[in-house]
Amino acid sequence: MAFTQAANVVERIVGHSDNTSITTDVSNYDNEYGMETGDKILATTWQGKNKNVGVIPQLEKGDVLGHECCGVVERVGPEADRVEVGQRVVQYSQFDRTNGNKIENAMYGKRTAGMFGYSHFTVGFAGGQAEYTRVPYGNVNLLHIPLDVPDEKALYLSDVVATSWHCVVDTGVKKGDVVGIWGAGPIGQMCAEFSFFYGASRVILIDGGDAAWRLDYVKTKLPKLEMISFTDLLRGKSVTSRVKELVTGGLDVALQCAAGEYAKGWTHYFEQMLGMETDTSELLN
Template sequence: MTGRMVEAVDSLLNKMEVGHDGNRKEGGCSVAAKTHPDAKMHAVSWMGSHNMQVKEVPRPMVTDPADVLLRVTNTAICGSDLHLYVHGMPSMKSGDVLGHEFMGVVEEVGDAVTKVKRGDRVLVAFDIACGHCFFCNHGYQSSCDSTNPSKISEAMYGQAMGGVFGYSHLAGGYQGGQADYVRVPFGDVNCLKVPDGLADHDALFLTDILPTAWHANEMGEVHEGDVVAIWGAGPVGILAAHCAQHRGARRVIMIDSVQDRLDFVKRKLPGVETLNFKEKETVSALREMTANEPGRGPDVVIEAAGFHYSKSWLHAIEMKLQLETDTADMLNEMITAVRKGGRISIVGVYIGFVNHLNIGAFMEKQLTMRGGQTPVQRYWPTLLPKVQAGELVPSMVITHVLPLEQAPKGYKIFNEKSDGCIKVVLQPGATEAVTLPPAGRT
């Protein structure tokens, strides 16, 4: 970490137990849920780097009047969960329950909840929004001003970001949804009823990765005729390519180093071109692939990989020595490869500072760069009808459906990219793995 981050994190952790003391911001909600005096549940708990365990923990209860208590039926491992699995995060604590992509059946509601009721099948946005602050009212629910009491987030970023389920105390310290039950604050805002006839596996990714993929396209202003290059053939990158094709992109180029993943993309999304950067240097290969395009480069580049994928020895050393928290390797490739006047969209997770960013090329090429966590709730009215109509098929990325008890295996194969793993869904209460029918495109 840089000195600024070390100072901010160390001083605050020495003063407070962020997220475990029930602290809350004005207009917000309780962070720590009340727990049932007798009932227990199983939950996926972070016990340290590469150490996920399924533990028996107290079952949460409705704590605030706007809460929903959800019995979880499906919960996915997100690519951003792997950042916690491998590296941890400032303020991570042993026993933290992870998971922010989940859906289930409403078990109980608080007195102030009016839009959902016991027995409803709902999906839950990963970003915890209050629904009434300035940012929520302007469609930036992931920047909610009321749901993250973390002073660390405020110290690092100047303002605290919105709360996130199961994503460290930097994001509020909320218990995650890789569990039998989860408490959902502001249930009317953060729960969406699943229409009858829409299967769970088709609805599940409206919680995060489909809105994130759509957000990547929105920030990049992808429209008909564009050439789009995407770094990272994980679930978000694949769905970003899917969305780009849906929006009329003329060419979509997927960049990764794992050939199995690139082959998966070509099977699922005919027409997508692929580039393996272990075989060809990324920027020169993109220049060759787009040499006959009017702008001699992609119109839009999307980063869907994240902060810890360093390619150069310099960034690897600096991250090891904590001289930077994130690497600029892929950002510099994008700045160099995109056409002049092009657009850069960042949805891969970055947490702090990078060194050696080519800001000169960014300025001289007249580029636009945008990034951010997707405001899931903003996109539900757009995306739900597209999923219902089969225009978007987010379940195409699912490769493994496992019982919750096999979460450690799920994390391991997802992180190692082994066994053909692209996306893992965990099912509380299940006793064996499930094979889904082919999703949409095969």
């Protein structure tokens, strides 16, 4: 919490770069952009440490969360001639030329695009866990949902499908490869599907603990999938040694789909608390 507040103060001092093409930092309107008026809407907002997610720097009290959403167009701006009121749409979670945050640029050497519902670290766009969401560049940032596609399927186009697809494509999975996937959540499940789509000869999905049930679930969808539950391994045997037993010469591709923001050791824990973390190998270890 202290780091988040400090980061917000620093950003106000150093200001933003002039590379953005739209007004940013409008997650809520109790600021220089005006006061909140009219009827209140239901929304999931960040209210402080231990009240909701808190690992993302530069959250401010009242910020609306949620970066994956779909819904119905209620109102359009004067330049949004590709979308109409009443259309069902799903939105991207990022936009180009919308992030002028100098702190992010200093920490990572580059900027991500602006993101819905993350924080002012990614320029504070209000998120989608709300009755209404403002969508910058709605003309190109909204995909029309066909009538025969339910919301429960269309929703994944906002992030999960794209994340999984690029995970497989960017690592170059090709015909005949043996692929290992750490994490059997939605991303890992779709990466398994896409790996087979690109011709992988074998896919080994790795998970365990309280999430071990997901392995059995995915097996019902992809019968040729192989699985390793790390909680079922004999004492002294590691996932790595089990993989080597199953695959002569080792994996061709390894995909990390086990999520992030997870501290296993004290060093990483304090890095998170102080907002000093960059990348960690703990998930793979």
